[in-house]
Amino acid sequence: MTRPHPAPLANPLRALDDTRLxxxxxxxxxxxxxxxxxxxxxxxxxxxxxxxxxxxxxxxxxxxxxxxxxxxxxxxxxxxxxxxxxxxxxxxxxxxxxxxxxxxxxxxxxxxxxxxxxxxxxxxxxxxxxxxxxxxxxxxxxxxxxxxxxxxxxxxxxxxxxxxxxxxxxxxxxKPFGHDQASARELNAVVNTVFPENAVFRIDHYLGKETVQNIMALRFSNQMFEPVWNSHYIDHVQITMAEDIGLGGRAGYYDGIGAARDVIQNHLIQLLALVAMEEPTSFSPRRLKAEKLKVLRATTAVGPFEETTARGQYTAGWQGSERVVGLREEEGFDPNSTTETYAACTMQINSRRWAGVPFYLRTGKRLGRRVTEIALVFKRPPYQPFTEGQTDLLTNNAVVIRVQPDEGVLMRFGSKVPGSAFEVRDVNMDFSYSEAFTEQSPEAYERLILDALLDESSLFPTNDEVERSWEILDPVLEFWAAGGRPDEYQAGTWGPESADRMLRKDGREWRRP
Structure with a gap:
């Protein structure tokens, strides 16, 4: 009796396409x-x-x-x-x-x-x-x-x-790729006269970070997140990149650029796009970039800017146990400069998913600690059968994606305090990359250099994305340019008072990471 031959593989090349390799x-x-x-x-x-x-x-x-x-x-x-x-x-x-x-x-x-x-x-x-x-x-x-x-x-x-x-x-x-939309277009024209767009790789090193790429995995591979990732459940989104260092030896480079051009135009707006975009049909570069560009085209800065933005310059203060000088005492920095070291602005996305949800973006130097995170803060439940005293210590639920330095995801929700009284307060469920995986995450530049050699352009902004990002931010920069000197904030704090007022007027407050 002859034995039947085993059925052929549906795709004999599948083993060669193993993404784990x-x-x-x-x-x-x-x-x-x-x-x-x-x-x-x-x-x-x-x-x-x-x-x-x-x-x-x-x-x-x-x-x-x-x-x-x-x-x-x-x-x-x-x-x-x-x-x-x-x-x-x-x-x-x-x-x-x-x-x-x-x-x-x-x-x-x-x-x-x-x-x-x-x-x-x-x-x-x-x-x-x-x-x-x-x-x-x-x-x-x-x-x-x-x-x-x-x-x-x-x-x-x-x-x-x-x-x-x-x-x-x-x-x-x-980066920086230009200092406004007009200059970005000029640079794009110069580059594209020699190199076609598919041969141009614009580096945004934040997009090479494992945690940033995990945004897509978190959203689209988990049924528990995507159904609530919209204006029906989310009250607002905060995207923060805070540094505890000053200008150091970069005063000459930084003066005239500032926090908004240095960080918001590229890093934070790119993070906004990844958080807010619709699900792509695949993670091919073309599909991914199309969805990012769609959401950027629907994004605008919210006015009036005197209420919805804030900017500042740090003064002398304490950074931990170290006494540090203020911006105007930094070597090589013009003490009369109006260049900001802190910038915050409010964005809105004009889409069905995000209508009415403000996106607050902030960045600064000499802040309380070094941290980059994305916090999705949820609305309060529509009905809570608790007395006021039972939930005094309960705040809004939140999902926080920590980009650096402690890469991971934190979920904040309410839980009953053990004991005979019925009291509810915040607890955290914390996922850490370093604890969950034995393999050390590669540095962002490793991933991006390899991708450029492989012609894998998913993590590189296109000229359309760059120009649109400037178009979003330019009105804020023009308003600030006509507004005199930025507010002051003490080194080691979390920015100027105007930044707190910016959220307080909406009944919200900044997270203190």
Whole structure:
């Protein structure tokens, strides 16, 4: 008796499509402009090493630095090694380092130096021939926006931006991308004359954080959340990015930019879009970006701005046990500047899901502690059969997504206090990434650099998103520009009194994380 053959797999390639398997970048290399800056030293170079340590870079991966310093290959290797040993997430491994260092090179030159870019083009061709990079190169512009056009035009002049069906060329651009909608459009035009939009990767490192990506998992993989994720149940949403540090050595960069341009226009508005968007039909880049753009087009800043926004500058005070100086005493900062270090504004989303639900966005330096979180605060139940004294200590239910530093999700709800009296007060149910998972979350820049090499653009804002974000914020910035000096708040507190009034007028208050 013959045995029947087992039924064939419905999809014999399914095993190759297992999302649990890490995706490894194909033949490629990366050029970092601004490689001697703080961002490259503290984030980018350690991220490249961590990717190599995890086995996610190709064997012939090549890293080229471009800068003014008269460095040899050995000098550059020593610089990168110092950065890696100081800031990499994974332990230093000599074998990993040696493989990575083989493909490191440095090109000396300025952004207006034609000869330097010619040498860079020759080096890329040599690496394609000897390292197997296949003509695939990512150009990371870790430089101020005023240098974008110069670098991109040089890449175009030397033919380094040219791509075809056999090779790709991509540009990765750091924020800030413009200082208003008009300048963002100008920059987009400059970039897109050389690189098509599908080859442009605008970095918002917050979108690379595991907890930010978990917003989509929390919403769309759990039946318990999505049915109440709307105006029928949610009273308001607070999105906070607070820092406990001052300007430090960034006074020259920060003056004229301020908290709203530095954080609200990109990080916080992107978080708003992820929290408020409708469910995409898939998590493909095209579908995800379409839903984000829909919700951004429905978002506007709420006026009158003298009541619905707040801005401030920190003064001297205590940060924990340390006495710190005020903004105007910070080295390199103009004491007459009206640049804000605290910004808060009210947004509304004109959609059926979110009609009548205010979104309060705030960010600031020298606040009570370093924290980034999204708090969805629920309405009170329509009927409560309790006496007033039984619920005196009960506040609104809330779901709080902690982005940093203690990544996780907190749920606040009411529970009876043990004892003979019937008293209800708040309790917390707390999920922590560090306790629930043994694997350490990768740094945001690891994920974003790898995604750029893989041509996975889901976590990178498009030019439409960037321009629309500025369009939302520009009216607030114009109002502030005509409004004189920002209010003051003491270092170590949670912002100016005007920010508290902003919510108090609606019968609400800010969370104190």
């Amino acid at each position: 890490p995706r490894i970048a194909g033949p490629s290399g990366m050029v970092i402009f601004g490689v001697t800056g703080d961002l490259a030293r503290k984030k980018l170079l350690p991220a490249v090493y961590d990717l190599a340590s995890r086995g996610l870079l190709p064997a012939g991966f090549t890293l080229i630095g471009f800068g003014r310093r008269e460095w040899s290959k050995q000098d550059f290797e020593a610089y990168v090694k110092d950065a890696v040993t100081a800031s990499a997430r994974n332990d230093f491994n000599e074998n990993v380092w040696n493989r990575l260092a083989e493909g490191m090179h440095f090109v000396t030159g300025a952004f207006d130096d034609d000869a330097a870019f010619d040498r860079l083009a020759d080096l890329l061709a040599e690496m394609d021939a000897t390292r197997g990079t296949g003509g695939n190169w990512a150009f990371y512009l870790s430089v101020p926006p005023e240098h974008f056009a110069g670098v991109i035009n040089q890449l175009d002049r030397c033919g380094m931006a040219a791509q075809d069906e056999n090779r790709w060329r991509r540009v990765i651009i750091e």
